[in-house]
Amino acid sequence: MSKDNLSCDVLIVGGGPAGLSVASRLAQSHSCIVVHQDTEIGKPVRTSGGTWLRDMTALGIPAHLYQVIDQLDFFSDTQEARFTVNDDKMAVMDVTGVYQYLASELSPQNSQMLLGTKFLSCEKHFDGTYTSQIRSREGERQSIQSKMIVDASGWHCAVLSSLELGQKPDRVGVGIEFEFPIANFAPNRAVLFVGSTALTGYGWIFPTADRKLRLGIGVINPDTDLSPRTVMNAFVKDGHAARYGITIPENYDVNSGIIPSAPYDPKLVFGNIVRTGDAANFATPTVGEGIRIAIEFGRKLGAEISAHLAGDTRALERYEKAARKTFERDYRFGFMMNKRIAGYTPERWDKSVKRLSRLSEFEMTALVRSRFGIRTILRTVWLSLLAKF
Ligand SMILES: Cc1cc2nc3c(=O)[nH]c(=O)nc-3n(C[C@H](O)[C@H](O)[C@H](O)COP(=O)(O)OP(=O)(O)OC[C@H]3O[C@@H](n4cnc5c(N)ncnc54)[C@H](O)[C@@H]3O)c2cc1C
Known part of the structure; x- marks a missing residue:
């Protein structure tokens, strides 16, 4: 050549x-x-690197390039669902x-x-x-x-x-992430949050193998015309970080990216x-x-x-x-689910996170991984029916 x-x-x-x-x-x-x-x-980093231990091992990615996570906590405005994961542990990659x-x-x-x-x-x-x-x-x-x-x-x-x-694509997920030292946050714990702090999308807190934390927020455009930067600024200004046990320092790296939705x-x-x-x-x-x-x-x-x-x-x-x-x-x-939840109100998210707390570890990971076997679908429908009463 x-x-x-x-x-x-x-x-x-x-x-x-x-x-x-x-x-x-x-x-x-x-x-x-x-x-x-x-x-x-x-470089630059345009993604947050959340994944699964099982896949990293199967793909032969060296273990020093990811952090293993066995505690996954979901938050909406008033509800929480906490999981200790034994079988299908998460991981956070060192993306670069x-x-x-x-x-x-x-x-x-x-x-x-x-x-x-x-x-x-x-x-x-x-x-x-x-x-x-x-x-x-x-x-x-x-x-x-x-x-x-x-x-x-x-x-x-x-x-x-x-x-x-x-x-x-004319519909995309746009995300922003602040990256800073982990301080006292548990290195084996990840957080996903939904509701009024991240409407149409969700937020995440991921610890990395090099003792950093990635705090991110993603929204879907054009479902909202807000930029993730605006949503993140409001998150920081309103002091929401404290609820998840983190303090955002004055200096941090900023990552951002776009994904088709x-x-x-x-x-x-x-x-x-x-x-x-x-x-x-x-x-x-x-x-x-x-x-x-x-x-x-x-x-x-x-x-x-x-x-x-x-x-x-x-x-x-x-x-x-x-x-x-x-x-x-x-x-x-x-994708049907994606379209539906992008329109959820904070109150609707509260109900969903309450329902999520009733799922087994297997069902929760199936939902997050977009694996909709018949068992997951039936269980989701059943919990939706229960939630109505
Ligand atoms: C905010 C955010 C958070 C995310 N979090 C996660 C996560 O936690 N876990 C996960 O697994 N996935 C996550 N994703 C999704 C993940 O980043 C993508 O699915 C993955 O990067 C897709 O890889 P790819 O190689 O197809 O595309 P990309 O990673 O986008 O790579 C394509 C590359 O092509 C280059 N390119 C584009 N146009 C041209 C051109 N004309 N000429 C030359 N080069 C070009 C770009 O610069 C880019 O680097 C996230 C995405 C975003 C936006």
């Missing part, structure tokens, strides 16, 4: 967990270029560390990473190949020839938009263009958890692209089918 005339088998747009995971699982015989608009992998670990899995033999470089547009040729235009931060433009393109650009959907195969669409493959991660709406509709899914399905896609390039005509279809099987039913139900 020369710098003047870039070409590769697979162009991957986006160096987040999805794009890096695709690149890491391509066979050595297939070359790839990852184009990433940020100048460093995993995990993304850099994923980048370290790329092979220098067949992959090249262009940091600080933005994908601008692309054009398809009669022979089915593509020419993409990219631009460095210094304004230098180049083109890349490729056989395939993976859209792993997150909510930007940069490739699909450029080819008019799709567009950016749109229904799952099973179409992932458009000829030799494939989407994955947030560009394919893979994050859970209940709490917008997408990193472990971006890694798992990114790796699957990398392996299937290798098979496709080696002549297996069913490979990309297999990727699409695997995603459909995993997400379609759960996410349909989860």
Whole structure:
């Protein structure tokens, strides 16, 4: 791959967990270029890193890159539901560390990473190949020839938009996070809060492995036209932090990000263009958890692209089918729930958190993970009926 005339088998747009995971699982015989608009992998942080211990272990993420959580507390304005988690423990990732670990899995033999470089547009040729235009931060433009393109650009959907195969979501979760030293907060405890302090969305308090706390608030636009910054400022000004046992220091780091909040669409493959991660709406509709899914399905896609390039005509279809099987039913139900709870009043949230306190650990984690097996659905309906009396 020369710098003047870039070409590769697979162009991957986006160096987040999805794009890096695709690149890491391509066979050595297939070359790839990852184009990433940020100048460093995993920085700035645009996510809060909440996940599950079981998934981190299954994905082989080194244990020093996450903090294990076994106490999960939910709060609404007047209610609380506290869980000690034994079976399915949560974890909070060191986001930058995990993304850099994923980048370290790329092979220098067949992959090249262009940091600080933005994908601008692309054009398809009669022979089915593509020419993409990219631009460095210094304004230098180049083109890349490729056989395939993976859209792993997150909510930007940069490739699909450029080819008019799709567009950016019109409903998004927008979040802001303050990060500061943990002080006296228990390092094994996470908090989720809902109600008047985070209407249309929710707030979180996550401890990290490097003894920091992440206090975040996310809201859904356009369900509300408030920005998360406005909601967070009100949270801080009104002194709500004290209820959760935290004091916000004068100085803190600020992270912010955007995630699609749109229904799952099973179409992932458009000829030799494939989407994955947030560009394919893979994050859970209940709490917008997408990193472990971006890694798992990114790796699957990398392996299937290798098979496709080696002549297996069913490979990309297999990727699409695997995603459909995993997400379609759960996410349909989860998205209905997402739309409904985004309109909850604080009083309605009080009732819901009261109901949540009656769930078992298994049922609570199923809800948070957007896993709607028949047992969870029946139990949720039953508790809704009980709440009416
Ligand atoms: C506030 C907030 C909190 C969240 N909390 C959690 C959580 O606790 N746990 C969890 O699992 N998930 C969480 N998520 C969701 C999670 O961050 C995403 O699901 C995950 O990052 C998706 O990975 P991705 O690689 O698909 O996309 P991204 O992480 O968005 O990566 C895409 C990358 O592509 C780059 N890019 C975009 N356009 C271009 C272009 N034109 N050219 C080059 N590069 C481009 C972007 O800069 C970006 O870095 C949260 C999201 C937000 C916004």
